[in-house]
Amino acid sequence: MTETSKPSFTYRDAGVDIDAGEALVEHIKPLAARTLRPGVMAGIGGFGALFELPRDIREPILVSGTDGVGTKLRLAFEWQRHATVGIDLVAMSVNDILVQGAEPLYFLDYFACGKLSLDVATQVVAGVARGCELAGCALIGGETAEMPGMYPEGEYDLAGFAVGVVEKSALIDGLSIAPGDTVLGLASSGAHSNGYSLIRKILQHAGARPEHDLGGRPLADVIMAPTRIYVRAVLAALAAHGRAVKGLAHITGGGLLENIPRILQPGLCANLRGDAWARPALFQWLQAQGRVSDAEMARVFNCGIGMVLVVEAPAADAIATTLRAQGETVHVLGEIAAVGPDAAQTVIL
Template structure:
């Protein structure tokens, strides 16, 4: 008997599935192309041209992130066309904090067995996020890794590059006592704290993903899968018009970890949590988990996805400009002298 010849497919890697995935992804990728894109899908690297006439001293700002265990919600729901948007949001919102305009994005998707339709849905979400952020999806990688991931599961990570003129970098150094903090609402839990969320709802309470919760007005799954908000378009316009002194993206670590990242030494942020309009999901989590309020603010965004630091004389103009764009924003605190980074007044 002739010995069977081993192939790559025998080991669990289906090259044809990879080809099919790329074919299905192309229509979503091309939707994101901006005028700076000078390469097509399939090259070894993505090419992007910078208009150097727009900048005196151009500085590139990079950011990378993933979606975390929120992916488990997508697996439970078998819904994969939104988590890519989360991945984009986590990256572009971060570089925005330095005053940078995001230019392009690359993604990395790894799975045990490549399913072309599922991979295409993931990239559809990435594409939607890129369009919202005004960035081009110029490259990516899809890795099939047998025996490495559980059946039906995958991971996604992303990388973005933005640009800012050196004189316009936002680093918080000009923040001073008396400056005001403006909050922009989140869409919900965003992409942080899901290890706690999953333990509470599915392990401790034993809820099913399709459980309808009256306080939310929807099922648990539909609430938790809501994509992270992308703040690039409204906030970048503000950066060009006003002296935005600091920007904080409220991600992992909540208020306590992220707001101090934009503050100079010797200053602290005093936050009035009573004015923050919390989405109902946070009250549900707090009540069911019997979680201390400070623990909530050190884990979740609690309804504020982005915080801006501006001088007192520009507050009204900034808020009104956002309202003109149908963007809700309101004062949540101020800067004072002191140590400790953040003081929350409940």
């Protein structure tokens, strides 16, 4: 074979379409533009994104969080439900940094696939942008990686991180939580992005189809409902009631049993009344179809409560009123009590 007859390869021959990647960037730019907020200096398209810290914060503390969507993505692939997993991605990080009182400033995402589908990737990133709008933070950058051979056709991975800021004196650390404080719970929008390996197993066992009815809605709509973003409501409560909000817990994997103790000092227990809120139909269905024990449900799922606030008892009604005015469904779950000196726990009575 002569030199001139030897094959000549391109990146496209290897499975990477640079033109599709550039087209995606152009699709993303107007989506990101809708999320701009003061402080953004340079965003989508550069090598690095720039953000200037707010000048009205005297002692800024940066708070960061990173997460993914987990095996909820498997259902997104199977049911072709790509439009809301980006909201899930943003929610998991901004809700995490919110618990320390941080206002989310900006978000970056990472989308990786074997072969880039412009339509699917645009749907996913549109969801990311929508999540940023709901959280009040800027989609300031990210990475799209097309890696042939790394992912099966039609599948992708999704990750991201958020950076927020809080005044040092307003940092919420839970250290002031004491016996007698009230525990408030904000309703979840569903399973959020936790427990989906168990959910998928139950779906398979039950032979459930995405179009099946669950409480008057298609099963797929209920199971794929995006994670609720609590940022605006909780920040409003913090602005109105200050230090009366003593602690916050994002109810993710581990449920109420394992997440509330993360903000309690040894010797404290969150006593929750089991009848303080009604379990949504989704969790009742999952428990019945999977014959899941009460203890396992409480450890795996949020069971209808996506965010917990521990507040001063005299201010509890006012704080609940503020949260409800922001569109949240608020439940008075119980109170903080003293227990043995080496324990920090949640008990559902």
